[in-house]
Amino acid sequence: MTADTTILVFGSINMDLVARVETIARPGETVLSPKAESFFGGKGANQAVAAARVAKGTTIDVLMAGAVGNDPFGQSCLDNLARNGVATHLVAVLPEPTGCAFITVDRKGENAITVASGTNMALHAAELTEHAVSPVVLVLQMEVSLEQNLIAARWAKSLGAQIVWNLAPAPTDDQARRIDEIMSVTDVLIVNEHEALVVSGGAGKTGTYGHEDAASFLARTFRLTCVVTAGASGATAFLQDGERIHADAPRIEPLDTTGAGDTFVGVLAAGIAERLPIKAAMERACLAASRTCMALGAQGGMPWREEI
Template sequence: MATKHAILVFGSINLDLVARVDAIARPGETVLSPRADSFFGGKGANQAVAAARSAQGTGITVTMAGAVGPDPFGEACLSNLKDNGVDTRLVKIASEPTGCAFITVDQRGENAITVASGANMALQADELREYEAAPFALIVLQMEVPLEQSLAAARWVKESGAKVLWNLAPAPPAQQRGRLDEILAIVDFLVVNEHEALAVAAALGRSEAEQPEEAAAFLARLHDLTCIVTMGAKGAIAFEGSGSRTSVSAPRIAPIDTTGAGDTFVGVLATGIAEGFPLESSMERATFAASQACLMLGAQAGMPWRGDLEGSSNKI
């Protein structure tokens, strides 16, 4: 049985195939890499692992609702979630193959990613009905599984009094932008990066917004929510519907791989919210955690555990 502080992550599970290159290939260009490495990924799984690691020993449980294929990749992904303390009872075995992400990382640590969704498209919110929604304090969602199912999952948990944290990444394609108001109407915490903030604000009628901060403030007021913009080395900034603003800085690092940094931020932020920490404290911990995740290759390898985060506000 989940506790009253439990977190539900509804989202994607992938295996990441990563190649390091001098420069990311342009259209029509072939580049060589000395090797390819495999890592566990998927925005949903990444955020679940980050949340579970940061919640270690607190009594907060993290449950993953997702789908994998009937293949060795799926078995490995499930084992990895369990090894990181994630409850996998809501992960289904679908007929489609396990999702895969193909990632190239350049010498500066920047990346380009192509995702083959596979089993992630088979995720169904109806299957959550067999589980008790009431114990969840928070649901975490992204944009790598069917939107209709994410909306249904968010409504199901919201009805029980839980908060909704939606990481609007990747930015919704044009055909889904007509549903942005529907998404934001149910959200308590919206997390976007700088580009996503501008794209969403423009889609909702604020095309003249030139800065992410302006876009975030607009989104917060429009739907009376908390909009948090992650800005990489510049830290993060949050706007609330009331107009209040909270900003935190990021520690200086020499990044090796930025893959998964945003997901680390979201997962650790979710734990802070579930614990009842003030927003600024939750953001400080999440920003510090995201910076640490950039120091190792792969989305999950560098995600910090609970002990690594103690006193993190003093390390920024």
């Protein structure tokens, strides 16, 4: 089947090193784990894999624009993307080490993550203009340079693409000062409850308010769709006209929540590329994110199209 729609994911590629623990270590505390396991990760790569799995068999291509090191982790990450149906010709191989994430997962499935960025912070968007790529949807996150994200967004916007920006991890204080700049090139903003508050504060909202007021403020102020994810409570889209659209998440007993948010983003981006109504796209994304929590690793439980 010939592809006629392209989702381009510009972002991070990591190798995740995961240790399961009884409780996540507090500052100054050491906890023991039976073993460490390696999994493929990076918010960009996770979202690309999630999108590619749900787009399998459709006329949608998923491309990854990122960077890995000239090391065993880098080659493994490239091979993994290809196995999942993600095109990798826009992934640069650089002298810096491949990014790594160090993850601890407790008995309840909650996690704590430290990321060593490596090649992810050496990623340059200027190279995108050298390739004959015209994305319908561009997906961004916050594990690569903000400046490079903005360059990629402006370039894709000039080609008529929809910009889906997952503002995670939450913007730093310096990044929050550029919220207006970020929002000006964003069509669909995806944040969790905490990130919604950080972003709205950076956009000038003051006083005491909750994440719903924050999301509604962002949607109205910047004339975009703001989607807030809330774990087991599902997700809610706040539209610029004031309408709110909610999608429930299935009730599950999670094994590992790593990658659930990225699954939601990738599957929602695929829904946007398929031109699904926002509620249907969010419902499918919530289902996929829940299934991801039933297996170890960010990508291990991501469902294929036929599974959802």
